[in-house]
Amino acid sequence: MHADEPVTILTVAREAGVSKTTASDALRGSGRVSERTREQVARVAERLGYVPNGSARHLRKASTGTIGLHVPEVLTRSSYYMSFVFGVVEQAARHDYDVTLITSGQRRARPPRVDGLVLGDPLSGDPVVESLMATGLPTVSCERFPGDRQPDGVVWSEHAVMLGRLLDHVRDAGSTRPGLVVAGDESDWAASLHRGYLAWCTAKRVEPLVRRVSFDANGDEVRAAARALLATPMDALICAPAGAATEVAPLLHASGTGVLLASCVDSAATRLADPPITAIDLRPKEAGASCAELLFELLSGTAEPGTERVHPIALAIRASTTPRP
Amino acid sequence: MHADEPVTILTVAREAGVSKTTASDALRGSGRVSERTREQVARVAERLGYVPNGSARHLRKASTGTIGLHVPEVLTRSSYYMSFVFGVVEQAARHDYDVTLITSGQRRARPPRVDGLVLGDPLSGDPVVESLMATGLPTVSCERFPGDRQPDGVVWSEHAVMLGRLLDHVRDAGSTRPGLVVAGDESDWAASLHRGYLAWCTAKRVEPLVRRVSFDANGDEVRAAARALLATPMDALICAPAGAATEVAPLLHASGTGVLLASCVDSAATRLADPPITAIDLRPKEAGASCAELLFELLSGTAEPGTERVHPIALAIRASTTPRP
DNA sequence: CCTGGATGCCGGAACGTTCCGGCAACGTGC
DNA sequence: GCACGTTGCCGGAACGTTCCGGCATCCAGG
Numbered sequence: 170m171h172a173d174e175p176v177t178i179l180t181v182a183r184e185a186g187v188s189k190t191t192a193s194d195a196l197r198g199s200g201r202v203s204e205r206t207r208e209q210v211a212r213v214a215e216r217l218g219y220v221p222n223g224s225a226r227h228l229r230k231a232s233t234g235t236i237g238l239h240v241p242e243v244l245t246r247s248s249y250y251m252s253f254v255f256g257v258v259e260q261a262a263r264h265d266y267d268v269t270l271i272t273s274g275q276r277r278a279r280p281p282r283v284d285g286l287v288l289g290d291p292l293s294g295d296p297v298v299e300s301l302m303a304t305g306l307p308t309v310s311c312e313r314f315p316g317d318r319q320p321d322g323v324v325w326s327e328h329a330v331m332l333g334r335l336l337d338h339v340r341d342a343g344s345t346r347p348g349l350v351v352a353g354d355e356s357d358w359a360a361s362l363h364r365g366y367l368a369w370c371t372a373k374r375v376e377p378l379v380r381r382v383s384f385d386a387n388g389d390e391v392r393a394a395a396r397a398l399l400a401t402p403m404d405a406l407i408c409a410p411a412g413a414a415t416e417v418a419p420l421l422h423a424s425g426t427g428v429l430l431a432s433c434v435d436s437a438a439t440r441l442a443d444p445p446i447t448a449i450d451l452r453p454k455e456a457g458a459s460c461a462e463l464l465f466e467l468l469s470g471t472a473e474p475g476t477e478r479v480h481p482i483a484l485a486i487r488a489s490t491t492p493r494p
Numbered sequence: 495m496h497a498d499e500p501v502t503i504l505t506v507a508r509e510a511g512v513s514k515t516t517a518s519d520a521l522r523g524s525g526r527v528s529e530r531t532r533e534q535v536a537r538v539a540e541r542l543g544y545v546p547n548g549s550a551r552h553l554r555k556a557s558t559g560t561i562g563l564h565v566p567e568v569l570t571r572s573s574y575y576m577s578f579v580f581g582v583v584e585q586a587a588r589h590d591y592d593v594t595l596i597t598s599g600q601r602r603a604r605p606p607r608v609d610g611l612v613l614g615d616p617l618s619g620d621p622v623v624e625s626l627m628a629t630g631l632p633t634v635s636c637e638r639f640p641g642d643r644q645p646d647g648v649v650w651s652e653h654a655v656m657l658g659r660l661l662d663h664v665r666d667a668g669s670t671r672p673g674l675v676v677a678g679d680e681s682d683w684a685a686s687l688h689r690g691y692l693a694w695c696t697a698k699r700v701e702p703l704v705r706r707v708s709f710d711a712n713g714d715e716v717r718a719a720a721r722a723l724l725a726t727p728m729d730a731l732i733c734a735p736a737g738a739a740t741e742v743a744p745l746l747h748a749s750g751t752g753v754l755l756a757s758c759v760d761s762a763a764t765r766l767a768d769p770p771i772t773a774i775d776l777r778p779k780e781a782g783a784s785c786a787e788l789l790f791e792l793l794s795g796t797a798e799p800g801t802e803r804v805h806p807i808a809l810a811i812r813a814s815t816t817p818r819p
Numbered sequence: 820c821c822t823g824g825a826t827g828c829c830g831g832a833a834c835g836t837t838c839c840g841g842c843a844a845c846g847t848g849c
Numbered sequence: 850g851c852a853c854g855t856t857g858c859c860g861g862a863a864c865g866t867t868c869c870g871g872c873a874t875c876c877a878g879g
Contacts, residue, residue, distance in 0.1 A: 177835055188859045193837065200838085201857055223607045224558065225835035228549040228864050234607070235560075235594070242580055251572040258595045267560070267594040267607065270583045282548045282559075282592065388766030412762075419744070419768050437737075438763075441713030443744050502865055513829045518867065525868085526827055550865035553834050826875080833867085845856080 176217045185213040235267040237283035243385040256457025273297045287460045292355045309464040313357040321474040322463040326482045329365025343492040344405035348378035348398040351409035388416040405429035430489040444488035501542045510538040560592040562608035568710040573761045581782025598622045612785045617680045634789040638682040646799040647788040651807045654690025668817040669730035673703035673723040676734035713741040730754035755814040769813035
């Protein structure tokens, strides 16, 4: 049992019989230290359980060891964002970084004490996003920012392409008139889906059938949209907003018209619905990890500002889009 | 436009014509400073946009200005935990604290750089929770820790009492044999519900009808449990796990036996289900805020270690428990 | 007129780290 | 034998804050 005094680099140096500079250099692999000494210091540090003091380090280096993370507070999408958040946190932990959450609710007196920012689905018009973009901190967003200025890094997915494949699949399953419920253009994700849908319709000479809802649409809103679409001869419904498909499933079921159903966001709910709902798996945890990784590369200079990366997504075909004759 | 040099307390002091000590004292309200000087310094600091350097402050004070937050990574409960997390973050922001997420996934080389910990629903046997409890940091948990040692502060809710009221309500609606689907005793919340149910059954001389599922039970698992209960003459089903009620709703609907349905966790999904599902509103955001608040009081010495606080919850009665004759 | 406490302000040290510059010791090439 | 580069190590300063102790000044009480 040691005394309670904290073990600093001086303790390690003293114990190893070297100066604090040598100890520091040895542990960080910088400077000129013989291999023998390096190992010796490392052993002592390990034995004493030395942990560098983050505050001191960051005071010296003028950094914080923390990245900020903002996600829109939309509870209907919570499962997607929760996974995203966990992905960011785990990737950050691999780089020995902490993650500080920035919510829209908190009014911030001070700028966050972070080295960089990850923005999950930045919505145009969100004041918190605007103010974060204005900090000048290195920033990575998941999906493009639907405004003029772009973050230093962007991770995005080919939603339009994947929606096209989903529509192809639905057509193969017998649908001739698929409808779309999608949110407005304040999110780049929704905007991409909308564009992709219209492009597909043009290419396949199908009359578009779209109903827009708000980004955080609740069940009533998406059901109303679905009902409106059902008034026309629609035979397949693609729901963009997370949770929307499961909300309208009972409605379609009750109508008994055999309308096919698919979601643009996969989740436990779509997977476990009865029947299971075909959905686009956005792989949110991997998306979060990818954003964090890109941010660290930007911070270390490994990646250039303006880098964009494509995050692969997948199509999960399930019973809800098998034709019911 | 100023030069880019960072504005420190020395800048403020120089500009205000006082020493750094006086500037520091003036801004923090400590020491002996005349009211005139205090205002003068405050004005200058405001004008220059002075922001204290957190690293320097915490290096000096041996604290970090950050609290750690752990929640189990259970995606089926994500909406509850998401709200909880946001509640913690916003309360922390009010105290000018940051929140760092601690996930079970990350293997931690170092102890987190935090002043204290909030544990949302600590599960017994969770190795991350165990290791966090072992750090000796001031800790507050939401719900008791179902182990031997308790955290320094606990925020809990009267789940058993509220379940009793829910059961009373269901009985008033005509049920004579309510069943319960509940998770195991690794969470204190589930354990309380189970105890409460058994106590109610004893008091009302009703034969208990319980099926246990795992804490992160998926739809299949809860549906299997519900089906097993339906084999006996059950006329109301109380689902404890978040999301469980909405998962079994179609099943009950299909059975067409008019079984009443209620959930022990409210959410957008239960609210918007068809018919809307009666549920206990755990007010997760307020719970998170309450945990954070208690932690800050512990840190500042305002609250005694061992403090327990009751977090009020509410019953939301909806159509799913109105008798269908 | 002296004492002593209160008031207002200040200099310097400390927190634990990184890093610049320097200093011996030791080859190595001329 | 001398200049010079390399290697291994070190002392001290700096980062921005807080806080301890001290130093004038002022006023009241004797």
